[in-house]
Amino acid sequence: MKKEIRAFALGMLLSTSILGVVYYQYDKQQPLTKAQVDAYLQKHHKIALSNAQYTALKEKASKANKQAKQRTPNITTVHxxxxxxxxxxxxxxxxxxxxxxxxxxxxxxxxxxxxxxxxxxxxxxxxxxxxxxxxxxxxxxxxxx
Missing domain, CATH: 3.30.1490.480 (Endolytic murein transglycosylase)
Structure with a gap:
Protein backbone atom coordinates (compact mmCIF):
# COMPACT_ATOMS: atom_id res chain seq x y z
CA MET A 1 0.00 0.00 0.00
CA LYS A 2 2.87 2.33 0.85
CA LYS A 3 4.43 1.88 -2.59
CA GLU A 4 1.15 2.74 -4.36
CA ILE A 5 0.76 5.99 -2.41
CA ARG A 6 4.38 6.96 -3.12
CA ALA A 7 3.89 6.20 -6.84
CA PHE A 8 0.71 8.29 -6.88
CA ALA A 9 2.42 11.20 -5.12
CA LEU A 10 5.40 10.99 -7.49
CA GLY A 11 2.99 11.04 -10.48
CA MET A 12 1.24 14.13 -9.09
CA LEU A 13 4.56 15.88 -8.51
CA LEU A 14 5.78 15.04 -12.00
CA SER A 15 2.56 16.20 -13.73
CA THR A 16 2.51 19.44 -11.72
CA SER A 17 6.13 20.09 -12.66
CA ILE A 18 5.41 19.53 -16.36
CA LEU A 19 2.40 21.87 -16.24
CA GLY A 20 4.48 24.52 -14.45
CA VAL A 21 7.27 24.36 -17.03
CA VAL A 22 4.83 24.56 -19.93
CA TYR A 23 2.98 27.45 -18.33
CA TYR A 24 6.05 29.55 -17.66
CA GLN A 25 7.93 28.68 -20.85
CA TYR A 26 4.97 29.23 -23.17
CA ASP A 27 5.10 32.58 -24.91
CA LYS A 28 2.29 34.66 -23.60
CA GLN A 29 0.23 36.29 -26.32
CA GLN A 30 1.71 39.63 -27.17
CA PRO A 31 -0.63 42.63 -27.40
CA LEU A 32 -1.72 43.44 -30.93
CA THR A 33 -0.07 46.31 -32.72
CA LYS A 34 -2.00 48.96 -34.62
CA ALA A 35 -0.60 47.58 -37.89
CA GLN A 36 -1.93 44.10 -37.09
CA VAL A 37 -5.37 45.46 -36.23
CA ASP A 38 -5.47 47.55 -39.41
CA ALA A 39 -4.42 44.55 -41.51
CA TYR A 40 -7.16 42.41 -39.96
CA LEU A 41 -9.82 45.07 -40.52
CA GLN A 42 -8.78 45.58 -44.14
CA LYS A 43 -8.68 41.83 -44.82
CA HIS A 44 -12.23 41.37 -43.48
CA HIS A 45 -13.59 44.59 -45.02
CA LYS A 46 -14.39 46.18 -41.67
CA ILE A 47 -13.70 49.54 -40.06
CA ALA A 48 -12.97 50.62 -36.50
CA LEU A 49 -15.07 53.32 -34.84
CA SER A 50 -14.64 55.20 -31.63
CA ASN A 51 -17.38 54.94 -29.01
CA ALA A 52 -18.52 58.48 -29.83
CA GLN A 53 -18.80 57.71 -33.56
CA TYR A 54 -20.68 54.49 -32.83
CA THR A 55 -23.13 56.28 -30.52
CA ALA A 56 -23.71 59.04 -33.08
CA LEU A 57 -24.42 56.50 -35.84
CA LYS A 58 -26.75 54.57 -33.57
CA GLU A 59 -28.73 57.71 -32.69
CA LYS A 60 -28.94 58.72 -36.36
CA ALA A 61 -30.29 55.28 -37.30
CA SER A 62 -32.82 55.45 -34.48
CA LYS A 63 -34.08 58.85 -35.67
CA ALA A 64 -34.31 57.60 -39.26
CA ASN A 65 -36.29 54.59 -38.05
CA LYS A 66 -38.74 56.81 -36.15
CA GLN A 67 -39.21 59.08 -39.17
CA ALA A 68 -39.84 56.08 -41.44
CA LYS A 69 -42.46 54.74 -39.04
CA GLN A 70 -44.19 58.12 -38.95
CA ARG A 71 -44.31 58.30 -42.75
CA THR A 72 -45.86 54.88 -43.30
CA PRO A 73 -49.57 54.92 -42.51
CA ASN A 74 -51.14 52.09 -40.58
CA ILE A 75 -53.33 50.36 -43.13
CA THR A 76 -55.81 47.87 -41.80
CA THR A 77 -57.94 45.71 -44.01
CA VAL A 78 -61.62 45.62 -43.15
CA HIS A 79 -63.50 42.60 -44.43
Missing part, protein backbone atom coordinates in the same frame (compact mmCIF):
# COMPACT_ATOMS: atom_id res chain seq x y z
CA UNK A 80 -67.22 42.94 -45.19
CA UNK A 81 -69.52 39.95 -45.18
CA UNK A 82 -73.20 39.78 -46.12
CA UNK A 83 -74.68 37.44 -43.52
CA UNK A 84 -78.05 35.87 -44.28
CA UNK A 85 -79.91 34.57 -41.23
CA UNK A 86 -82.97 32.52 -41.90
CA UNK A 87 -85.66 31.61 -39.43
CA UNK A 88 -84.47 28.75 -37.23
CA UNK A 89 -80.72 29.36 -37.74
CA UNK A 90 -78.69 28.86 -34.58
CA UNK A 91 -75.96 31.29 -33.51
CA UNK A 92 -73.26 28.61 -33.81
CA UNK A 93 -73.99 28.26 -37.55
CA UNK A 94 -73.65 31.91 -38.52
CA UNK A 95 -70.78 32.44 -36.04
CA UNK A 96 -68.81 29.78 -37.93
CA UNK A 97 -69.65 31.53 -41.22
CA UNK A 98 -68.31 34.80 -39.83
CA UNK A 99 -65.15 33.09 -38.58
CA UNK A 100 -64.58 31.43 -41.96
CA UNK A 101 -64.98 34.83 -43.65
CA UNK A 102 -62.34 36.40 -41.32
CA UNK A 103 -64.91 38.72 -39.77
CA UNK A 104 -64.44 37.42 -36.22
CA UNK A 105 -61.52 35.60 -34.67
CA UNK A 106 -63.44 33.00 -32.70
CA UNK A 107 -66.94 31.64 -33.41
CA UNK A 108 -67.26 30.18 -29.93
CA UNK A 109 -66.54 33.58 -28.37
CA UNK A 110 -69.38 35.22 -30.32
CA UNK A 111 -71.76 32.38 -29.46
CA UNK A 112 -70.73 32.63 -25.81
CA UNK A 113 -71.26 36.40 -25.86
CA UNK A 114 -74.78 35.99 -27.27
CA UNK A 115 -75.64 33.33 -24.69
CA UNK A 116 -74.15 35.27 -21.77
CA UNK A 117 -76.21 38.35 -22.65
CA UNK A 118 -79.29 36.23 -23.36
CA UNK A 119 -79.57 37.42 -26.95
CA UNK A 120 -79.86 34.08 -28.77
CA UNK A 121 -83.67 34.26 -28.90
CA UNK A 122 -83.67 37.93 -29.93
CA UNK A 123 -81.77 37.36 -33.20
CA UNK A 124 -83.95 38.30 -36.17
CA UNK A 125 -83.83 36.70 -39.61
CA UNK A 126 -82.55 38.90 -42.42
CA UNK A 127 -79.53 39.99 -44.41
CA UNK A 128 -76.84 41.91 -42.53
CA UNK A 129 -73.62 43.60 -43.61
CA UNK A 130 -71.04 42.66 -40.97
CA UNK A 131 -67.54 44.23 -40.95
CA UNK A 132 -64.41 42.80 -39.40
CA UNK A 133 -63.82 45.98 -37.39
CA UNK A 134 -67.05 45.50 -35.45
CA UNK A 135 -67.07 44.27 -31.84
CA UNK A 136 -69.20 41.40 -30.59
CA UNK A 137 -71.45 43.96 -28.95
CA UNK A 138 -71.98 45.81 -32.24
CA UNK A 139 -72.64 42.58 -34.14
CA UNK A 140 -75.14 41.45 -31.47
CA UNK A 141 -76.89 44.83 -31.56
CA UNK A 142 -77.23 44.65 -35.34
CA UNK A 143 -78.58 41.09 -35.29
CA UNK A 144 -81.12 41.74 -32.54
CA UNK A 145 -82.62 45.08 -33.67
Missing amino acids: IYHLVIEKGDVPAKFAKELEAANIIADADALTSYLETHQLTRAIRPGTYEIRSDMSYEQIAAMLTH
